[in-house]
Amino acid sequence: MAEQFIGKASEFKDGDRQIVRIGEDEIGIFRHEGEFYAYSNFCLHQGGPACEGLTIANVEERLRPDKTSMGLHFTNDMNFVCPWHGYEYDMKTGCHVKDKSVRLRKYDVVTKGNDVYVVA
Amino acid sequence: MDLIADRGRRVQVEELNTTKLLAHAAKQTRDKKFDDVLVVDVDAHHYENESFGEILPYMENDVLKQLALASRAKGGRGNVAPSGFGYQDMGGRVTRYPLRSSEKTDEKGPHRDIQLGNRWMDAMGVDYSCLFPTGMLSIGLHPQKEMEVELCWAYNRWVTEKALPESGGRLFTMLSLPFSDPDACLRHVETFGDRKGVGGFMVTTVRPKMGVYDNAYMKVYRAIEERGLVLSFHSGPSWGDHTFQSCNRFLSAHALGFSWYNILHCTNWVVNGMGERFPKMPVIWIESGLSWIPFVMQRIDHEYMLRPSECPLLKKKPSDYMRDMYYSVQPMEIQDMGALETTFRMMDAENSLLYASDYPHWDFDLPSTIWDLPFLTDKARHNILGGTAHKLFKLPPRNEAQKANLIKYGNYTAA
Amino acid sequence: MSSPKTTKAKAAKPAAKLVGAAGKPASDEGMSAKDKANFIKAMMEGLKPAAAAEPAKKVEILRKISAPVPVARKSNPTSDDALKLAAALDAKFAGGDFEALTPEATQALMAALCKLYAANMEAGDKFPVVKDRFAVTGTDAMILCGALLKAVDLQVFELGMWQSWSGV
Ligand code: FES
Numbered sequence: 207m208a209e210q211f212i213g214k215a216s217e218f219k220d221g222d223r224q225i226v227r228i229g230e231d232e233i234g235i236f237r238h239e240g241e242f243y244a245y246s247n248f249c250l251h252q253g254g255p256a257c258e259g260l261t262i263a264n265v266e267e268r269l270r271p272d273k274t275s276m277g278l279h280f281t282n283d284m285n286f287v288c289p290w291h292g293y294e295y296d297m298k299t300g301c302h303v304k305d306k307s308v309r310l311r312k313y314d315v316v317t318k319g320n321d322v323y324v325v326a
Numbered sequence: 327m328d329l330i331a332d333r334g335r336r337v338q339v340e341e342l343n344t345t346k347l348l349a350h351a352a353k354q355t356r357d358k359k360f361d362d363v364l365v366v367d368v369d370a371h372h373y374e375n376e377s378f379g380e381i382l383p384y385m386e387n388d389v390l391k392q393l394a395l396a397s398r399a400k401g402g403r404g405n406v407a408p409s410g411f412g413y414q415d416m417g418g419r420v421t422r423y424p425l426r427s428s429e430k431t432d433e434k435g436p437h438r439d440i441q442l443g444n445r446w447m448d449a450m451g452v453d454y455s456c457l458f459p460t461g462m463l464s465i466g467l468h469p470q471k472e473m474e475v476e477l478c479w480a481y482n483r484w485v486t487e488k489a490l491p492e493s494g495g496r497l498f499t500m501l502s503l504p505f506s507d508p509d510a511c512l513r514h515v516e517t518f519g520d521r522k523g524v525g526g527f528m529v530t531t532v533r534p535k536m537g538v539y540d541n542a543y544m545k546v547y548r549a550i551e552e553r554g555l556v557l558s559f560h561s562g563p564s565w566g567d568h569t570f571q572s573c574n575r576f577l578s579a580h581a582l583g584f585s586w587y588n589i590l591h592c593t594n595w596v597v598n599g600m601g602e603r604f605p606k607m608p609v610i611w612i613e614s615g616l617s618w619i620p621f622v623m624q625r626i627d628h629e630y631m632l633r634p635s636e637c638p639l640l641k642k643k644p645s646d647y648m649r650d651m652y653y654s655v656q657p658m659e660i661q662d663m664g665a666l667e668t669t670f671r672m673m674d675a676e677n678s679l680l681y682a683s684d685y686p687h688w689d690f691d692l693p694s695t696i697w698d699l700p701f702l703t704d705k706a707r708h709n710i711l712g713g714t715a716h717k718l719f720k721l722p723p724r725n726e727a728q729k730a731n732l733i734k735y736g737n738y739t740a741a
Numbered sequence: 742m743s744s745p746k747t748t749k750a751k752a753a754k755p756a757a758k759l760v761g762a763a764g765k766p767a768s769d770e771g772m773s774a775k776d777k778a779n780f781i782k783a784m785m786e787g788l789k790p791a792a793a794a795e796p797a798k799k800v801e802i803l804r805k806i807s808a809p810v811p812v813a814r815k816s817n818p819t820s821d822d823a824l825k826l827a828a829a830l831d832a833k834f835a836g837g838d839f840e841a842l843t844p845e846a847t848q849a850l851m852a853a854l855c856k857l858y859a860a861n862m863e864a865g866d867k868f869p870v871v872k873d874r875f876a877v878t879g880t881d882a883m884i885l886c887g888a889l890l891k892a893v894d895l896q897v898f899e900l901g902m903w904q905s906w907s908g909v
Contacts, residue, residue, distance in 0.1 A: 210800050221808025229798035237808075252692050253350045260419050261809060263332040280332045289347065289421040291689055326798070333867060335809040663780070700780035 209316055209323035216320055218242075225258060228326045233313055234258065235324060238284055238297050242315035244324050245300040250308050254290030261286045264296075264303060327428050329418050342425035344442055344686075348449035354694045360451025362727035363708060365693050366715035367447070369560070369612050369654050369682035370455040372439040372489075373426070374462055374481060375407070380488060382406070384480035390473060407477060408467040411565040413576050420688045436492035443497055446685050450692055453712065453728070454721050455683070456525065457485070457497045463562045466505060466533035475504040482518050490523035498719060500528040500558050508542035515549040525719040526556030528612075531587035532564045538591050539598035547600070551607035556718055558610040561588040584657075588614040589622055592648070596626065599639025601647035608718050610652040613684060617659045620672045623648055649674045652718070654682035655710065656691040660699075667701045676706040680715050705735045713737030855889065 210228050218224075218237040225234050225247055232247035234257020249256035263280035270276060284297040294303045295310060302308035314325040328336040345352075355361070374381060378398055385391035394406045415423030431441040439457075447455055462481060468474045482501045490497055501518050503511045511527075518524055527550055529538075538559075550557050563583030564570060573579040588611045595601075595609070623645035630637060630644050640647070653673065660666060673679065684690045696702070696710050712728075713735055715721065720739065723729040732738035814820075833841040842850070858870060871877055877885075890900060 208798070210798060212800055212802070219808050223806045224802060225804040225806070227799075227801040227803055232803070248350065252695065253354060255347070255350055258804065258806070259421055260329055260331055260337055262417075262419065287416075287419040289419070292416050292419045294419070331809050337809040338807055340804070663777075698780070700776050 207325055210326055211321060212324050213322050214320050215317055215322050218322065221261070223257065223261075225255070226324070228324065231326050233324060233326060234286075235315065235322075236261075236286065236297060241298075242317065242322060243297060243300070244313035244315050245295070246311035246313075248310075249288040249290060249293055250302070250310065251288065251291060251293045254288045254293075256288040256293065256295060256310060257286060259287040259289035261297070262294075264294075327425060329421060329424055331418075339421065339425065341428035341430065342422055343429060344422075344445040345449060347422060348446060351451075351692055352449040354692060355449065355451030358451075358694060358697055360693055360697075361725070363451075363693075363731055364712035364716055364721070364723050364728040365450075365452045365454075365681065366712040366719070366721060367450075367452045367455040367683045367685075368558075368610065368680045368715055369458060369656065370443070370446075370452075370685050371458050371460045371687055372443070374459040374485075377437075377439065377484070377489075378406070381480050381484040384483040385476045386479060387472065387476055390476050394473075394477075406473075407461050408464045409461060410464055410467075410563065411576075412563065412580070414688050416688065422686055423688070426686075437489050439489060440493045440497065442686075443493065446683075447496060450683060450685070452683065452693065453496065453724050454715075454719075455497055456719075457490070457499050458528065458560060459502065460687075462502055463530050463560060464532055464564070465502065466530045466536070467564065468506075471504075471506040475507050475510040478502050478504040478510075478514065482514060486518060486521045486523060493523075495523070498523045498525050498721070500524070500526040500556060503527050503529050503546070505529050505533065505536060508540070508546055511543070511546040512549055515546060515553070515555075519549070519553045519555060524555070526550065526558060526608075528558045528560050530562065531559045531591050532562040532567075532583075533587075534567070536591065538595050539600065544603070547604050547607060551604050554606075556608045556610060558612050559588060559591055560612040561585070561614045585614045585618040588612075589618050592651075593622060593626060596644045596647045597630075597637050597640075599637065601650055602639050602641065605650075608652060610654060610680065610718075612654040612682065613656060614653075615657050615659050616653065616655065616666070616669050616673070616679075619648065619653065620669050623672055645672070649678060652678050652680055652714070654680050655696065656682040656684045657689040658691055658695055660695065663700070666699075670701070670706075676703070676709050677714065679710045680718075681711045708732075708735045709737060851889075 212224060212226055212235060220237055220240060223234060223236045225232065227233075232255075233244050234247045235242060235244045236257070237243075245257055247255050247257045261284055264283040264285050265278055266281050267278055268276040285294045285303055286297060287294050293308075295301065296303055299306075300310035300312050316323045316325065327339055327341055329339055331337050340346075378394075382391060382394045382398070385394060397406050414420070418424045429442065431438045435441050443455060443457065447453070459481060462477065465474050465477060468477075478501075485499055485501070490499060501514065501524055503514055505511060515527060519527075547557065561584050563580045564587075565573065565576065565579040565583070567583070569586070570579040570583055573582070592611055600609075626644040630640065637644075658666075669675075670679070681691075681693060681696055683692070693711055697707055699707075702710075708731055712721075713732060714737070716723070716732060716737055717739055723732055723738075729738065830841055861868070887897075890897065
């Protein structure tokens with residue numbers, strides 16, 4: 207494991223992403239709400255490019271106290287979706303939104319000044 | 327191109343390129359050496375509505391043709407083919423749906439659908455694909471029998487005369503039958519049955535009323551059997567069907583619908599002794615997944631023992647007739663591995679299961695879904711991915727390694 | 742029915758070792774516990790390429806995908822006209838002229854804006870109805886909301902009920 211330089215922080219706007227190949231690994235690096243997150247780009251379903259699809263807010267169904275439904279709503283939590291079949295992963299954890307045991311390999315991201323490194 | 331995400335945000339993405347999108351599939355193909363294995367995909371699709379401009383002129387009846395062509399003229403005043411409700415693209419999460427039109431193909435090359443087909447087949451390590459339409463899978467919902475006949479005729483002429491000949495033999499098909507009209511079905515079998523690239527005929531099972539056992543169809547089955555062709559039943563969802571109108575999510579209507587229509591017609595097929603009547607005609611049930619198979623086997627075997635007087639033609643249990651037929655694998659429910667293994671055992675998957683991708687639809691399966699199953703023997707792997715289909719459709723191996731594998735697992739038949 | 746030519750890409754480099762039991766089938770009797778464990782691990786981990794031997798790895802940028810942007814509507818002639826009209830009305834109002842528009846003109850403008858705003862909200866393109874807290878007074882807002890509800894024969898409790906049921 208070594209720190210691999212992947213770019214300048216100033217070139218990463220919030221919401222931007224990069225897909226990089228480091229040796230044999232393929233990694234998606236997201237900048238979300240100021241933080242960097244890096245995950246394996248190999249989806250746990252059938253190996254699709256997990257980090258290259260749509261980023262979209264999580265959907266929740268709101269219930270009233272009497273258990274009646276208020277329908278579906280977008281929340282403020284952000285997910286990224288594998289474009290092959292739709293596995294939806296939580297931006298902050300890399301876990302499948304419904305099954306936390308399905309979790310993309312996570313890589314550490316280190317920033318030194320304006321330089322961004324992925325530990326891979 | 328822009329994709330629409332939540333709250334009207336736009337995500338800018340590159341145009342679609344199937345080869346790029348499936349780069350990880352190509353890696354699996356290399357890593358698992360699928361080149362050495364004959365892989366036959368018995369269910370892949372194209373979007374024939376994009377070629378309606380070429381297809382509709384093949385309609386025979388001038389008045390219906392004029393109606394169909396006029397409905398497509400600028401300003402779109404009508405609907406030729408039935409279309410259903412649904413969100414296959416999951417709100418754009420499955421990006422190849424919204425981006426589809428952005429993909430570039432070589433204008434001087436073969437038909438666009440062939441070029442796209444070659445891209446995904448090469449990436450997945452598929453040697454041959456059985457090409458089916460998409461929208462026309464709902465043709466059984468057309469209220470006008472004549473229109474169903476005309477559209478099937480036009481599509482079948484177009485696909486056998488224009489599209490398939492440009493595929494270099496890698497795409498074949500089972501042609502859609504206008505099942506509402508048995509006489510027209512027979513004419514289709516007689517006209518198209520011997521054409522190149524035709525492996526058999528397909529019945530779309532999403533239909534409000536259909537009796538596969540009706541005497542009117544026996545001549546159709548006979549004609550298919552005599553020609554050594556395959557009969558297949560392709561399922562689909564129909565959210566608007568009264569059965570599914572109580573589903574408030576597409577997931578429920580889709581999950582149940584795709585299995586349901588094949589459950590229904592397979593049950594009728596078996597109980598009416600069709601397996602006894604046409605023992606030489608291979609029958610394939612397509613795109614219903616696998617989990618319904620043990621359910622139907624248990625269920626009708628059980629009632630068969632209690633009510634034998636209702637199925638006098640059967641000489642063995644209904645599940646035995648089911649094992650005599652074939653099933654396409656996709657979408658394979660890989661959730662409870664034990665249940666899946668039991669399913670494979672109950673259906674004799676080694677001899678009855680056929681790999682299918684269903685690409686480019688949203689729930690496609692790669693060949694690795696079969697290859698990586700831990701409980702399969704090598705023979706079962708090779709049979710399911712292509713060996714069994716090789717025997718059914720007489721598709722030659724594309725290299726020596728494939729031929730050697732076919733011979734090794736006892737599947738090789740000279741074309 | 743087919744041509745025997747081979748076009749599939751040959752392995753370009755040595756195959757990466759995949760975690761899992763692929764290529765190592767279990768016997769006919771079924772899979773061993775170890776194979777099962779390996780398979781489940783492979784399902785969980787997905788395709789995991791073997792670690793490269795040498796520490797100096799090349800970083801190759803495959804793709805850059807930029808941040809999603811809110812729908813940015815560029816200024817256009819219709820909006821420019823609307824802004825001019827709004828400024829003119831504001832100026833007249835500031836000068837004490839309440840009658841710059843005929844009732845018919847007010848009604849037409851109000852209806853058009855109401856429909857346009859609602860359509861944007863429903864399409865998910867949500868922006869505040871006025872620029873800030875001080876664009877109109879609370880009394881202005883109450884008078885207009887009340888009048889709009891009355892115009893479509895709705896009671897305030899129906900508004901409350903609809904907001905609660907629809908989550909708007
Ligand atoms: S491979 Fe990612 S969802 Fe299927």
